[in-house]
Amino acid sequence: MQHKKVIELLQSEPTLYEINVKGWVRSFRSNRFIALNDGSTIKNIQCVVDFEKFEESLLKRITIGAAISVTGILTESLGQGQAVEIQVSTMEILGDADTEEVKLTILSPKRHTLETLREQAHLRVRTNTFSAIMRVRSKLSFAIHKYFQKNGFFYVNTPIITGSDAEGAGEMFKVTVLDLNNVPKNKDGNIHYKEDFFGKETNLTVSGQLEAETFAMALGQVYTFGPTFRAENSNTSRHLAEFWMIEPEVAFNDLAANMDLAEDFIKYVIQYALEHCKDDLEFLQERLAQEDKTKPEAERSDMPLLEKLNFVLDNNFKRVSYTEAIDILKECKPNKKKQFKYPIEAWGTDLQSEHERFLVEKHFKCPVILFDYPAKIKAFYMRLNDDKKTVRAMDILFPGIGEIVGGSQREERYDVLKRKITEMGIDEKELWWYLETRKFGTAVHSGFGLGFERLVLFVTGMTNIRDVIPYPRTPLNAEF
Ligand code: 4AD
Numbered sequence: 001m002q003h004k005k006v007i008e009l010l011q012s013e014p015t016l017y018e019i020n021v022k023g024w025v026r027s028f029r030s031n032r033f034i035a036l037n038d039g040s041t042i043k044n045i046q047c048v049v050d051f052e053k054f055e056e057s058l059l060k061r062i063t064i065g066a067a068i069s070v071t072g073i074l075t076e077s078l079g080q081g082q083a084v085e086i087q088v089s090t091m092e093i094l095g096d097a098d099t100e101e102v103k104l105t106i107l108s109p110k111r112h113t114l115e116t117l118r119e120q121a122h123l124r125v126r127t128n129t130f131s132a133i134m135r136v137r138s139k140l141s142f143a144i145h146k147y148f149q150k151n152g153f154f155y156v157n158t159p160i161i162t163g164s165d166a167e168g169a170g171e172m173f174k175v176t177v178l179d180l181n182n183v184p185k186n187k188d189g190n191i192h193y194k195e196d197f198f199g200k201e202t203n204l205t206v207s208g209q210l211e212a213e214t215f216a217m218a219l220g221q222v223y224t225f226g227p228t229f230r231a232e233n234s235n236t237s238r239h240l241a242e243f244w245m246i247e248p249e250v251a252f253n254d255l256a257a258n259m260d261l262a263e264d265f266i267k268y269v270i271q272y273a274l275e276h277c278k279d280d281l282e283f284l285q286e287r288l289a290q291e292d293k294t295k296p297e298a299e300r301s302d303m304p305l306l307e308k309l310n311f312v313l314d315n316n317f318k319r320v321s322y323t324e325a326i327d328i329l330k331e332c333k334p335n336k337k338k339q340f341k342y343p344i345e346a347w348g349t350d351l352q353s354e355h356e357r358f359l360v361e362k363h364f365k366c367p368v369i370l371f372d373y374p375a376k377i378k379a380f381y382m383r384l385n386d387d388k389k390t391v392r393a394m395d396i397l398f399p400g401i402g403e404i405v406g407g408s409q410r411e412e413r414y415d416v417l418k419r420k421i422t423e424m425g426i427d428e429k430e431l432w433w434y435l436e437t438r439k440f441g442t443a444v445h446s447g448f449g450l451g452f453e454r455l456v457l458f459v460t461g462m463t464n465i466r467d468v469i470p471y472p473r474t475p476l477n478a479e480f
């Protein structure tokens, strides 16, 4: 007996021999038509049961959510909506699902809000929306590896437990085995980390960049793709405490080459999703259209999902310096009419998401790469420009998302880097190894970080980052 996946069956011609398929019941109509889904595709296979041939007691157990195994031949379907269906000859219940209990869950066949889905995150992958998102997420991850591997990059696994703060922003989760009820203290009242597991203070990494840089200075072109952690208390639809980041780092690339790489990379993975996730993206496009109908005009997306993805592929990202962006923002209507929560007054202020979204969605109407930010609002490792005021930073801003990429050309000059570390109040001792890369054959190099969930948000047309990761970690929430 050949065991088949639903996706294979839906693409195959009718068979004369019997095939077997296993999955979960999505619906059972007229005691005759089972819609079976096995997760291989958003589509179900229709299994036709001749109820006179089966025991009543067996038919009763074909309930929504039950796991079943079905055997039969694949025939041309007479009904609408599918080309083929299975004429069931034998059937086995693998796992029952009690109808009354199913009714209390999101498996019940009615509309559930995304909030309700989140509360049952262990079941939500059985829904069309969430399974579509998770298949797209998986394909995107593969596309990311494919892009870098085909372009001669090496995959580096940077440590998850580190002693440094790569972003210098102090948003770290501590890693310790010390007894929190009886913390050992030094004479001066500080925690005695010598007694801790690593004999020093450690935390979960906020970025693999610093270690990736050391590898780029040997392997030339590298990338990381792993989990990163931020203890920033921002409860927004764009922030997670645990998220996945892709960080390429390339020796001898300057900022312009870094922008080219980022743009080419993003376009490649979106193109890959368009080619390999057609059914899921069409479903998500329809979902978005339905959701938009419930929203006020101003909040609706201005393009259907697939059109929006193609738009990104077909247009160059607009490259604009921070200084130009500030000039645009200072003069723009919402700023003059005091509609921004954070008014733009002077050069040097950090951009808030309302400003980023204005630039992308209202002003340029396309993805934007902002570069040459004020040194004061960016991390210590970015290369100082000759004006001594700005650094070779770049952020890529996407419609509906805001910042999707943050990157820079790195400060490769030992003295300048050392000075900046001191100026920014960072403990130089923690970064001795990082500084050494600037002593032995230092070179211009650049890299960036792409927030994987923000990419998945964009590609799937979802609006809350909690809905594009299996089990979101956010302030006050680590259920499942
Ligand atoms: O801009 P960030 O903080 O840059 C870095 O971490 C650099 N070390 C990257 C590099 O140059 N190698 O973060 C990079 C990206 C952001 O643009 C955003 O897409 C995502 O990571 N990101 C988050 N995504 C979800 N939740 C959060 N809390 C995020 N913080 C950053």
Ligand code: MG
Residues within 6 Å of the ligand: 395, 403, 405, 406
């Ligand atoms: Mg950033």
